[in-house]
Amino acid sequence: MNYRHVYHAGNLGDVLKHAVLARLIDYFKRKDKAFRLFDTHAGTGCYDLTSAETQKTGEWQQGIGRILAADMPPAVADLLAPWLGVVRALNPDGGLKIYPGSPLLARNLLRPIDRLTLTELHPADFKTLSDLFAGDHQVKTIHLDGWLALGSFLPPKEKRGLVLIDPAYEESDEFERMTGAVVNGWKKWAGGTYAIWYPLKDARAIRRMHETFREEGLRDVLTLELTAGKSGPDTRMLGSGMTLINPPFTLADEMRVVLPWLSGVLHSAPGAGWNVTQIIGE
Template structure:
């Protein structure tokens, strides 16, 4: 879900001529080999991606930018059975949708991953890779010179206070650059944790916060990953309507028989608590 929504948001940024800026605070390695050893250790995730792509013709228009980038990285077309090999992380997706004049900054803390990232973008003058803590990157690189752009905040959720850190980081980043789009990813495990997180976001007072959730299992157990959640601050016009089509199609395409999807405002464009 995250990558499909990210591609949609970047495509919307491309609809206007002014250059835009992208910051990925926890960039990872940028591009993944689905036949590689690391991917095979999470075989169910790989199977889910390929199962979804096998339903690509039935996905709504909002998925088109995502599918186009997958095709670009896999010989120009998507196999009918969805068996692609190269899968883009957020950095590769962002770079694929950028135009001349747009700019991408990638922050990654793990040294080995930084070297892999630099290998992908070594000769690319529109991409800067920084070996630094993602939370510090938000302060170091915001505000950018561009008025338009997007910030991806996708931490590994290894620390017990990751939700609190994410909310504090968003509040700081928004104070520094209130016109940017912010895309936050978080794991859905149990419902109570998710709603506490949403309440913390509401308490920031930041307007235009849209929440989108996709779960493939009942969200009543905290000992497993049951779904993915996204927070979008300053979503482009009609994003809610696009997600209302996209999320159920992704859920069905994954072959999920439990869980479901939801999209609602935490705070609306006037700063009022959402429905």
Template sequence: MNYRHIYHAGNIGDVLKHAVLANILMYLQKKEGAYRVLDTHAGVGLYDLTSEKAQKTGEWQQGVGKVLEQIDEAPEGVKQALAPWLETVGNLNPGGGVQFYPGSPEIACMLARKQDRLTLTELHPEDFEELKNNYGGDKKVKVIALDAWLALGSFLPPKERRGVVLIDPAYEVEDEFDRLADGIIRGWKRWQTGIFAIWFPVKKFRAVRQLIATLEEAGIRNTIKIELSAGVVSDDAAMKASGMIVINPPWTLTKDMNTALPWLCKTLTQGKNAAWNVEQVIPE
């Protein structure tokens, strides 16, 4: 439990994760009924990119920083596909630039309507205290110090019966993919109509393939995989590639990611083999 997202906020992994999350939330708002967001690894929710910790790695400069530098020149379809996410960034930085970067709780909170609700769980004690300070006073939000895998059994299905579960582990422990598969399956069995969005680093290809196979064997259907890679340029620890597995994805998600990812891939490239991909990995 050593992971602190401040070192990685706004990087290429966040670009993909948050563009996907914002797209899902906009889809859910096509209906008037309330929805619930369960963020199982919430972090602190809001990040100051001028802080010493964020500056130590500077990963955001190769992520959201590049996007903001070039978005004005992007095709109109790309601007529209990324608008829900980028508007949350812009609202936090009215003077321009990007001092403050919204994590998934902040994005979900900013985009939520008055009837929508959020449940944020975080186990790291320091991050939980900061998360509670940021959102504990918001009546739309529940902030709970709880293990993510317990949260999937405790808070599903939500009373709203509509919504999304965002699962974003640190992948620090050896059996994380096994725990992930078990948690997703337990959560899905409780809420088979919910949208599940799972972020993963593109490192352990066999583990990702096995995860998808395990989900399919459990009976899960209609699942897509989205990947974005800046290419491999060094062996340093900075994030270069990540993906999202989305169960019960909105139809708008595939369309918008197929529009946005070619531009994001070109904009964020750091070397050879930069690539993107959207594919149906489990049929409907």
């Protein structure tokens, strides 16, 4: 319960997570039917980049700060427009003072018919989150452990949607708990899309998660990686990955356009790169 995302808002991990999240929402909006988005570890929903906490680490300067300052090829700009459009709308005077967490990014991209369910366990962060969305009938905020939420709220009545999973990875058994919760959630809602974010620091834990998915019979699993350098268990985070279950068929090709450019802009140490791999077929 010590982790506070405010110290890491807008960093290179958020770059990958939010670029992908915006593409997922864009895809779901192509059909007329409503969908629901679950965020299992929602945080506060929005971050002040001028606060003492964000200034202490300054991680956003090596993440979203670099992205907004760089010249962007048209093909990349088109794919990142949903995400960056929200960021720019929250900073109408230019510069970068406010950064949307996944909840606020998603809320700004939803249509009136879509719904957002947010769970957060940290008491102070939940209070901030619930205040942010007070009175919004499209958003439900719940003070609950994210792993319990996966077991309680699936499948949604809309029958369409996605689950964003990005815990703090503070606990030594976090990958194991997450893997079990995802498998149980998938068994309840095999047709949902699951987007799992993680730092690229514990390769063994990531491999075990993927092996379990294979053993449990999950299908159509895609992995994405974005690194600014090589990181490991004893280094600061220089890269992150996402594992997606039932991703849109368009996502892999989109990321093959976006990730090389992002990696070049975020490069800060040897070992920077990107990867798109379908690890389990449909």
